[in-house]
Amino acid sequence: MRTPVFLLIWLVVSAAVFAASVWLGNDYIFFAGYVVLQYVVLGTAWNILGGYCGYVNFGSAAFFALGAYSTVAIYKLTTENDLYGMPIPVLMLIGGVVSGVVGFGMGYLTLRLRGAFFAIATLALAVVLQTLVVNWDYVGGSRGAYIIRPEQIEPVGNYIRYLFLIMMLLAVAAITTARLIEHSRLGYGFASIRDDELAAEASGVPTLRLKLIATTISGALMGMAGAPFPYYIGYLQPSSTFGLDYAVNSIAMPLIGGTTSWVGPLIGALLLGSLQQIATVTISSAVNLLIVGFLLVIFVIIAPNGIVGLIHTFLQRKPEDFVGRRPVEAEMPGRVP
């Protein structure tokens, strides 16, 4: 399928979903749907680095919060100087640029080393950025920051619908980007890094440059997902914005869905995101995080290729597999240190 066709189909689907939600008339759908779509973006963004290149980013919350806090900083700047507030798409671009630059810097310092160091550095990045924000009074420090959301916006009407629409477009953009990468030279380069970095390097793949591209794209998308968040939540506070739940969700969703293609994060985010929204309402928000944790651990142990992998193996089974013949499993030889 050509990319414009793909994009068109998703735009039609989004329009249909939006129309259906408006028709249902309950604004709660937009509030819940916004969060699910936000996870679609975060999961897809994580997967560009994690799934395609095989580098684990534990700092999704940090990149997300960078986007959110750049919005807060600009909001303060514009309201204090009596300027007009910037429209959300512009804020998203700014958030994306900030997070992308930080992603690039982090990657430049740590990606030349073994993969584990990058993962650890991203984990620590969240703590450090949180420290910075807590100490930065301009954006509210540890007290948090309020953002006053306009009631209405033309031509969509209710503001939450507008945010929902924007997040949906971002989700479509993220999925299209991911698919585009998958089928390009870039995607094959990423896959070669994931499968055997040494071999890739030896056959002339510019691994460091590709990894930096992946980190930058992934970080920028996360920042873009975070930029409208202050307008959604109304009150932004460091400990919840940098919370571990963003990090764990954006890892769990692709891994549960399947990491090899754009479909996996989408399925994972839609399933897990909706499940969480339901569990938050019916049980409690702490319990639903526990569910995510357990699902993550169970899936990485039992179904390494996620739901997509499960469907694949199910479809590819031949009749004789069901009567006792097992496919021969090649055991990995000892790992080269």
Next chain:
Amino acid sequence: MVFSFDLLVNAVVSGILIGGFYAAVTSGVSLSFGILDIVNIAHPAFIILGSYLAYVANATLGVDPIVASIVMMPLFYVLGSGIYQIYYVSFEKRGQESLRGLAFFFGLLFITEVTLVLYFGVDYRYVEAAYIGPSWHFAMLDIPLRILVPCLVSLALTAGLQIFLTHSFLGRAVMAVAQDQLALRLMAVDPIKIKRIAFGISIATASLAGAFLIIIQPVEPSVGREYIGRIFAICVLGGMGSLPGTVIAAMLLGIVESLTSTFYGPSWAPAVSFGFLLLTLAVRPAGLLGR
């Protein structure tokens, strides 16, 4: 803040003491990450688990937290070897440890933290013992016993581990498994068993480190996250898998952190370890005493 010699000396001394405690916190990771190459980012969560178990023992039975944690070490050992077994079968054997293994430990970290939150809530918990409260005074020095005791026990633990690794057959096998599994197999030693034992020991140290943590500061479930950056910064700075390096790096970090919080304010301290980590990775990835 006024710069004074008293303040400086006290900051350095308390940094060294805290560094001793950091050494205990990190020695487990030096073993698992440094020697076995298992990136156990859930280690801080096990430390917090140790803190809470010490807290429960202290609050219900009135047992000294350090004694309680030593009693609980075998339990942690069993937990650790169980986790390694799962890790080996599901990831190491399939060659998937880099991505899914990391996600597995991250899941463990998350589950432990959320379970503790659900069970104990997010209130800060603390323990009671005779050495919590009083301090020793020498001239201008102030040494709180609540930091001195964990520091000394922790140095003893690290020294014990070092002797175990260099002087016992099992310990040498652990060092060997990092270098050449095949050669170990030729010596009729099962490398998986050795790794299981070593990982069990690494988790067992978390029990003791947890007790130290709750003696030094009140603990709530998410405190562990601050230690992730610290632990790995120390581990990398010390030189992967070198325990003497770990002690030196831990004290260095302790001193810098203590100076930072004395002269710039404690809210900046968490950023120090990250700076250390990035600086080490950028300048000397092999660490201070790296092989």
